[in-house]
Amino acid sequence: MTMSHAIEVQGIGKRYGDGPLVLDGIDFHAKAGEFVSFVGPSGCGKSTLFNIITGLLAPTEGRVLVNGTDTTGNPNRSIGYVLQKDLLMPWRTIMQNVVLGLEVHGVPRREARERASALFDTYHLSGREDSYPGQLSGGMRQRAALMRTMVTDPDIILMDEAYKALDYPLKIQLESELMDTVKAAGKTVVFVTHDIEEAVTLSDRVYVLKAHPGQVVQEIEIDLGTDSHAINERRLAPAFNDYYEAIWRSIGTGSRTERAA
Amino acid sequence: MTAIQIEEAATGAVRTAPERRTRPRSSRRRSVLVSIQIAIVVAFLAAWQIGASAGWISTFLFSSPGQIVTVLAQNTGTGELWTDLGVTAQEVLIGFVIGALGGSLLGLLLWYSRFVADLSAPFITAIGSIPVLAVAPMMIIWFGTGLVSKVVIVAFSCVIVSLTNAYRGAQKVDTDLLDLMRSFGSSKTQAFTKAIVPGAMSWVIAGLKLNVGFAIIGAVVGEFISSSAGVGHMIVTGSSSFAMNQVLAGVVVVMAMVLVFGLLIDLLERILLRWDHR
Numbered sequence: 351m352t353m354s355h356a357i358e359v360q361g362i363g364k365r366y367g368d369g370p371l372v373l374d375g376i377d378f379h380a381k382a383g384e385f386v387s388f389v390g391p392s393g394c395g396k397s398t399l400f401n402i403i404t405g406l407l408a409p410t411e412g413r414v415l416v417n418g419t420d421t422t423g424n425p426n427r428s429i430g431y432v433l434q435k436d437l438l439m440p441w442r443t444i445m446q447n448v449v450l451g452l453e454v455h456g457v458p459r460r461e462a463r464e465r466a467s468a469l470f471d472t473y474h475l476s477g478r479e480d481s482y483p484g485q486l487s488g489g490m491r492q493r494a495a496l497m498r499t500m501v502t503d504p505d506i507i508l509m510d511e512a513y514k515a516l517d518y519p520l521k522i523q524l525e526s527e528l529m530d531t532v533k534a535a536g537k538t539v540v541f542v543t544h545d546i547e548e549a550v551t552l553s554d555r556v557y558v559l560k561a562h563p564g565q566v567v568q569e570i571e572i573d574l575g576t577d578s579h580a581i582n583e584r585r586l587a588p589a590f591n592d593y594y595e596a597i598w599r600s601i602g603t604g605s606r607t608e609r610a611a
Numbered sequence: 612m613t614a615i616q617i618e619e620a621a622t623g624a625v626r627t628a629p630e631r632r633t634r635p636r637s638s639r640r641r642s643v644l645v646s647i648q649i650a651i652v653v654a655f656l657a658a659w660q661i662g663a664s665a666g667w668i669s670t671f672l673f674s675s676p677g678q679i680v681t682v683l684a685q686n687t688g689t690g691e692l693w694t695d696l697g698v699t700a701q702e703v704l705i706g707f708v709i710g711a712l713g714g715s716l717l718g719l720l721l722w723y724s725r726f727v728a729d730l731s732a733p734f735i736t737a738i739g740s741i742p743v744l745a746v747a748p749m750m751i752i753w754f755g756t757g758l759v760s761k762v763v764i765v766a767f768s769c770v771i772v773s774l775t776n777a778y779r780g781a782q783k784v785d786t787d788l789l790d791l792m793r794s795f796g797s798s799k800t801q802a803f804t805k806a807i808v809p810g811a812m813s814w815v816i817a818g819l820k821l822n823v824g825f826a827i828i829g830a831v832v833g834e835f836i837s838s839s840a841g842v843g844h845m846i847v848t849g850s851s852s853f854a855m856n857q858v859l860a861g862v863v864v865v866m867a868m869v870l871v872f873g874l875l876i877d878l879l880e881r882i883l884l885r886w887d888h889r
Contacts, residue, residue, distance in 0.1 A: 406790050425794045437791050441809045441886045454795040482886045502795070
């Protein structure tokens, strides 16, 4: 088949200097519009993998294809990312922060502001355009960070523990909003987390990683049998527990193998 | 209530509650502090003046507030004070712009090359360890007794502090922020102007603040060695003729200059770091 995936990672291995392998033979792909998660224990190289996919870090071996083009080691405009840290610039207003990517891309100021203005409603930040990040709550800042990524209209959104620092109700709220937005816009999402529940409720597919070195131990298709984007409803879907257990067991197997080795 | 409303309500409470509680208390505390500070100055000046008038304090050695004011009034009348002030202010301003602003810019630019920064580090430390007093006479020999030598001395007094502060500020900018810039496909210059310069600004301002004092010391030192006008000239001619009135009047002028200059930098800070003043 010649159709290329939105993102495809082939045989990624990474070691820092002469150190041990952090990642070993990672293969994965995400189809356009698919929501794919990586779950694994700490030390499984999630963040390293994340940086390799964004192109900020070059792998020791293997390659990264975005829409069929080799982007290994080069940041690519089709990929946007959101981290746990919102990384808003404290000296910029929310509006100025949101248009940062457009500014870098050379979009004229006015057009950039118009494009950003249209999003403030969707992200529940209307009236906060001229606030500084220091005046906003954690949830609002995380929304602003997502806006900053979405306004550049990337095909693929990478998220690294994006909601880890938020309290539970807010996390559920933002994740439901996230699903609404990315599904409506047909975005491909690669979501990195250590939280199994988060992975099951959000994803179409989950890759389970093990640590030392980071390797994929299992790939699980998720079908919760509901079209709802509300996380609390997805969480209560009958199929949820089976997936949760399967991933839990899979992570357990990974760490046992590690101990045996 | 939806989660958003709960969140909004919660943050609203967090934002306003402590302000309401602390603002009156901190402003009351501040006014108490300022009142005591003024009282100390007034008491000191009064004791000095009374002591001098009663003959307990030698006015030949220590002058008196009244005599200092008289000298200031006389020099204002003749226009001499404005000439001295103008000369010193000019030296300080030009030297400060070249030394402190130039040093800050250099320090920020060092971010571009870690190699150049590491290469120059020991030289910067070495130059920074030279006391101005030691090289000022040489500057006078090189650049003459006029404005240029004083400007060079002032600039020399400021440059290293601003340079090292600005460089450190640039290094302190969150590397994740630079990754974010790169992920948008930014050039190094875009990262510099959009992340490094504003990110390091509080360090740059801190350097400028330190340099207010150093710049004025530099100008006065230069004038001590050789000059025909300026506040330092006023002080040095005063002390050579045992006119303590004039010496102390000069000191008062120097203090006033530092104060005003410091306020200007505070104003600059309020403008450049307004996001931090909310």
